[in-house]
Amino acid sequence: METPFPLIGFFCDTPMVGSGYLAMLQTGLLAGCRKWNCLLVIASFELHDADMPARVAEIVRHVPLCGVVLPEPMCDMPGLLGVLQAAGLPVVRIAPHTEDATTFDICIDNEQAAYDVMQHLVGLGHKRIAFIKGPPDHGDANARYAGFRKAMKAAGLPIEEALCVQSATFDYSSGTIAADELLARRPLPTAVFACNDEIAAAVLEAARRRGIKIPEDLSIAGFDDAPLARLVLPTLTTCRQRMELIGYTAVDFIVNPPILGDVRQRIQPHELVVRESTARAPDSVTGHEPPSNSPL
Numbered sequence: 001m002e003t004p005f006p007l008i009g010f011f012c013d014t015p016m017v018g019s020g021y022l023a024m025l026q027t028g029l030l031a032g033c034r035k036w037n038c039l040l041v042i043a044s045f046e047l048h049d050a051d052m053p054a055r056v057a058e059i060v061r062h063v064p065l066c067g068v069v070l071p072e073p074m075c076d077m078p079g080l081l082g083v084l085q086a087a088g089l090p091v092v093r094i095a096p097h098t099e100d101a102t103t104f105d106i107c108i109d110n111e112q113a114a115y116d117v118m119q120h121l122v123g124l125g126h127k128r129i130a131f132i133k134g135p136p137d138h139g140d141a142n143a144r145y146a147g148f149r150k151a152m153k154a155a156g157l158p159i160e161e162a163l164c165v166q167s168a169t170f171d172y173s174s175g176t177i178a179a180d181e182l183l184a185r186r187p188l189p190t191a192v193f194a195c196n197d198e199i200a201a202a203v204l205e206a207a208r209r210r211g212i213k214i215p216e217d218l219s220i221a222g223f224d225d226a227p228l229a230r231l232v233l234p235t236l237t238t239c240r241q242r243m244e245l246i247g248y249t250a251v252d253f254i255v256n257p258p259i260l261g262d263v264r265q266r267i268q269p270h271e272l273v274v275r276e277s278t279a280r281a282p283d284s285v286t287g288h289e290p291p292s293n294s295p296l
Helices: 020-036 052-062 078-086 110-123 139-154 172-183 197-209 243-255
Strands: 007-013 039-045 065-071 091-094 104-107 129-133 164-166 191-194 219-221 238-241 265-267 270-273
Touching: 007 020, 007 052, 007 243, 020 039, 020 065, 020 243, 039 052, 052 065, 052 078, 065 078, 065 243, 078 091, 091 243, 104 243, 110 129, 110 139, 110 191, 110 219, 110 238, 110 270, 129 139, 129 172, 164 172, 172 197, 191 197, 197 219
Parallel strands: 007 039, 007 065, 065 091, 091 104, 104 265, 129 164, 129 191, 191 219
Antiparallel strands: 238 270
């Protein structure tokens, strides 16, 4: 197959398709492709499919890609990286958590970013802060949890393991299960830090069903600043990572790669965005019961 346009591959995991995170990243990738007059080829894969490397090898044999962009966690899979490197393709990794001297890497400091969100919550007087963790095999999720624990320790606050619940994935439905588990516990926390905005939105809805007022009774913070964060009510306090810029930079890396080895990695900035979902802790910081008119 011949094409007058360079083709850039974007390989992602199926559970993340449709997420705000990938939507923002793809927006940036498409902007970069317009700049360089390229086309974007998107393929999704099941993370635990043993045949994934073979499927990728088949794609790169038949599609004349000039490079591939891999988000986390696919960017940390040795078998997949080996296939792409054997094909001689430049690889840009988004948020990797392993070392590889042959790839171009773009990331934010997820641990520091989570720490900054926690500094905001602690600064509002919250002492019983819950955390909803992301997928256990996801490096970004683990780094954000590490930032949460680091901030709690720095503030001299105890980490209550019962308030650190797991979401199976980053999506809303898994977040709803985790939110229901957390909000059924007593006493309630005064703040919840969710590993991403979809999970935070699920906490908002779970709290609404219980008659828990946000942010008067419970503050909620998310991560990513996906479009969803500005659409829910109340709007979400979150940590913005500039996914559009990251995608745009990824295309630059492939089409116009840097020559010097010391610029193979670029750390992108993050920014705390304070909106309506967080406020000062209620007078009782030891927890509180849902209002008596709660349906649950």
